[in-house]
Amino acid sequence: MTQAEFILRIVQGWGILGTMVAIPFLTFGVDQVDEDARGAYVFRPLLVPGVLLIWPLVLWRWYVLGNGRDEWSARYRPRRRTHYAFAILMPVCIVGFIGTGLMVRQTWPADRAPVQLSQPGEPAQ
């Protein structure tokens, strides 16, 4: 099995487990955790992709809400301070990527002789 096949198997496994979570959660789980979902069925198919993608988080929240362990005050504490970190790191990374991209261009600032960058890929191609 190649590494690419292995990665795709993990993705498939993730999706299968997500499906196993989505079926019971969307059938009766949402009714347990959210009163606004009771009697509302048309919107549930829209939740399927989300459950498939973040099913571990869904299981955790289902467990917390189902056991009444949710801390209500935590819902009202926005973490705006983390935006300061993003506001600093994101510009640095953006400028870094653009600068790197311009520096490694083979036709800027002046044309360079072409070079072979790497050997051919895996034999599986």
Add this chain to the structure above:
Amino acid sequence: MSVKYIPVQWNRNKWLYDGVMLAGVVAFLYLFLYVSPELLSHEFPINPQIHNARAFGACAFVMLTVILCIGPLARIDRRFLPLLYNRRHFGVMTTFVAISHAGYILNWYFTFSFSNKYEALLFANTSYGQLAGFPFEILGIFALICLLILAATSHDFWMKFLTPPVWKRMHALVYFAYVAVVGHVSLGILQDQQNHAFTVIFMGGAIAVAGLHAWAAYCDWRYGDRAGAQNANWVTVCDHTDIRDGFAKITILQNGDRVAVFKMGGKLSAISNACAHQNGPLGEGKIIDCLVTCPWHGFQYDVTNGRSPAPFTEMVPTYNIRLHGTFVQVDSDANPPGTYVEPVAIQKAAT
């Protein structure tokens, strides 16, 4: 808002917002595909698959750039707040445009491999140790996964289920996605770009996002509600004369809670500054008929009990409040969401 969930909550403003957005996407694609193909280096003959892939890729980049500019612009200037109102639909549309880009790429560059096209995408270039010729596709895959998570969890149900702070943290993936997209473009199409109109658009957009976020953070730090955490049980907010009637002052408590103190008809009330929907800043809203409206998405709350008007069921915590001379003080222990607190009359209490 709540009551019973439906697939998509539409209203006239959202129809208008989405109509303008859709028209913008169509106009962008038409412009890039048929009016100015040289912007995408299409002066050389290329097949429709590559043509479409580049146009949808450029469109997704521009849409993501606009989305990321809306947040800081709304922080800097409140006139941009209407753009924030329906940003989730904008994000979902961006994800579909990005999927189209990925689809065109997969179904042209990788579909003729002897292997499965998805496997081919992963093993076609594995030169992760070098910058020139770096497998930029992986950055695009990462960004697309982030966008898929954001779009798939955009329904209001997810916000209530995960709680707004967790949801907002998860949706901070958009910053990582944008940086990955910038890397994807810088190490990808930028390496081969001969016509620099697109280079200028790309760099201008990316630097605008970077600059606006840095500027908004500076404004928030310099002029925002960084009044400092206070730790006593009764926390002084301000002099009551500093609060305009119908508006609020915001303070941050030691535990990180943000409290909005409102003045309404000569009486004071205090509720959480975090909207139950997306933790929007309620204290930046205005009171009309006893109800404060969240400036982000229009959710409303009675400032005396923190409840949305019936039939809606959203609630925010309230705070006990008192006047010490002319200074407004709030109890740092929040009341459970929806608890009624008698407003404090300024004339009566101050005498």
